[in-house]
Amino acid sequence: KSPKKKIIIGLILGICLGIGFTLTMLVLWMLSKRRILPRGDPDKIDLDTISFNSNSGISTEVGKDTSLVIVFPNNTKEIKDLTISEILRATDNFNQANIIGCGGFGLVYKATLENGIKLAVKKLSGDMGLMEREFKAEVEALSTAQHKNLVSLQGYCVHDGFRLLIYSYMENGSLDFWLHEKNDGASQLDWPTRLRIAQGASCGLAYMHQICEPHIVHRDIKSSNILLDEKFEAHVADFGLSRLILPYHTHVSTELVGTLGYIPPEYGQAWIATLRGDMYSFGVVMLEMLTGKRPVEVFKPKVSRELVVWVQQMRSEGKQDEVFDPLLRGKGFEEEMLQVLDVACMCVNQNPFKRPAIKEVVDWLKNVRSNRETPK
Structure with a gap:
């Protein structure tokens, strides 16, 4: 009987340890996704956390974020200055209801600014192999591609590891x-x-x-x-x-x-x-x-x-x-x-x-x- 008891006790301990390890890893993963930020640092807002954990409008932290989106000079007729918080308001915190396209490069959201102008915001996904400086150089090079039969790149934003591209909005879709x-x-x-x-x-x-x-x-x-x-x-x-x-x-x-x-x-x-x-x-x-x-x-x-x-x-x-x-x-x-x-x-x-x-x-x-x- 004693060998059987030892086996049962061993199994129970193994299961408990396994569950404990899994829970620990889960907690660590959740903490890594939702980082605790120092107070008074509004430029370090985690866009992913905002996008998927703010279901009741813009958080107070986002409202304070005045980080500018880079807007290209050749498109100043439509938009001049944009902030992260304005982009978030315009997309309703990247609400799924505003998704107008998806693909291998990420999701595209319809953004409606307070002045009524509509934009398309692509939230890039995938392996961001380029460093921030290289990314900006590539985007600015793409912005020089201006033709009436290309979708115009209006601007971009690199913010806390997230990369957004701002395009003209095409009314009739694809x-x-x-x-x-x-x-x-x-x-x-x-x-x-x-x-x-x-x-x-x-x-x-x-x-x-x-x-x-x-x-x-x-x-x-x-x-x-x-x-x-x-x-x-x-x-x-x-x-x-x-x-x-x-x-x-x-x-x-x-x-x-x-x-x-x-x-x-x-x-x-x-x-x-x-x-x-x-x-x-x-x-x-x-x-x-x-x-x-x-x-x-x-x-x-x-x-x-x-x-x-x-x-x-x-x-x-x-x-x-x-x-x-x-x-x-x-x-x-x-x-x-x-x-x-x-x-x-x-x-x-x-x-x-x-x-x-x-x-x-x-x-x-x-x-x-x-x-x-x-x-x-």
């Missing part, structure tokens, strides 16, 4: 939302509107690839990164953000960046982010607009599961007219859609060296409504 999420959204995007979106997005991409110094490889072109203003003009978003999360001094990485369905086939063999990779992704976006389908539809039969493969097969069978979104058929735009289909299919060529440069795509899309034939 192209992805209108094509795939909004009830009857696709029906409101007629062909002339879709063509104008493709033309605008191509101009934004051309600025990044050819004019901006240094040239920017987007690395994650997709319909959810093409935002629409109140006039449904296209604005490319999230460009250059990969350089803010990890210190990519070159465009070579061992970690695949991108979104399923938009990733060029060559990226699976050797991850080298290239301008031609962006062209493949943009080709997929054009196919989305033409067909109304997602790049990958998991629950479809294998033959039609991947948009690029399905479109290429339909074209090889001479059924290209059947790939178009039913909402676009019979409206007299078939010839224009066929021209854009040709451009899109060149962009998604399996061989990256056979894909066109963005300058060619811009020219072709601009001339879609003319009688000029697209080169093949």
Whole structure:
């Protein structure tokens, strides 16, 4: 009997010690997340604690925080001086109800300032590999990328380990939302509107690839990164953000960046982010607009599961007219859609060296409504 008692006592002690250790670690973790700050130091406010533990408005500590958000001079017409507390009020303490976007780089919140101006605030997440000075240099470099078809970076904030990017607010959300999420959204995007979106997005991409110094490889072109203003003009978003999360001094990485369905086939063999990779992704976006389908539809039969493969097969069978979104058929735009289909299919060529440069795509899309034939 005594050996059995010893075993039972040992088990009980082991369980108690395990529970005690777990509770101790939990308490230590909670303390590390919610640091105790010295009084009279309002510049050391933990934004994460404020965001998720203040459910009844702005705390008194936040109300005292007058740390300024850095606002770029070229955007002073919209906003001049912002403080951390104003950003928190404008987003209702980063309330989930104000989330308007999410992705690999973090959540995006709608912020409404007291004067009525709306902004989009991206709260960056992930491995902040850059030191604060490097981060500021990268952000300020991105701020020089100014084009009517890019989402304008208004400012930024580095505060107690948290990094916020302030953007212009796009009233109509993303192209992805209108094509795939909004009830009857696709029906409101007629062909002339879709063509104008493709033309605008191509101009934004051309600025990044050819004019901006240094040239920017987007690395994650997709319909959810093409935002629409109140006039449904296209604005490319999230460009250059990969350089803010990890210190990519070159465009070579061992970690695949991108979104399923938009990733060029060559990226699976050797991850080298290239301008031609962006062209493949943009080709997929054009196919989305033409067909109304997602790049990958998991629950479809294998033959039609991947948009690029399905479109290429339909074209090889001479059924290209059947790939178009039913909402676009019979409206007299078939010839224009066929021209854009040709451009899109060149962009998604399996061989990256056979894909066109963005300058060619811009020219072709601009001339879609003319009688000029697209080169093949």
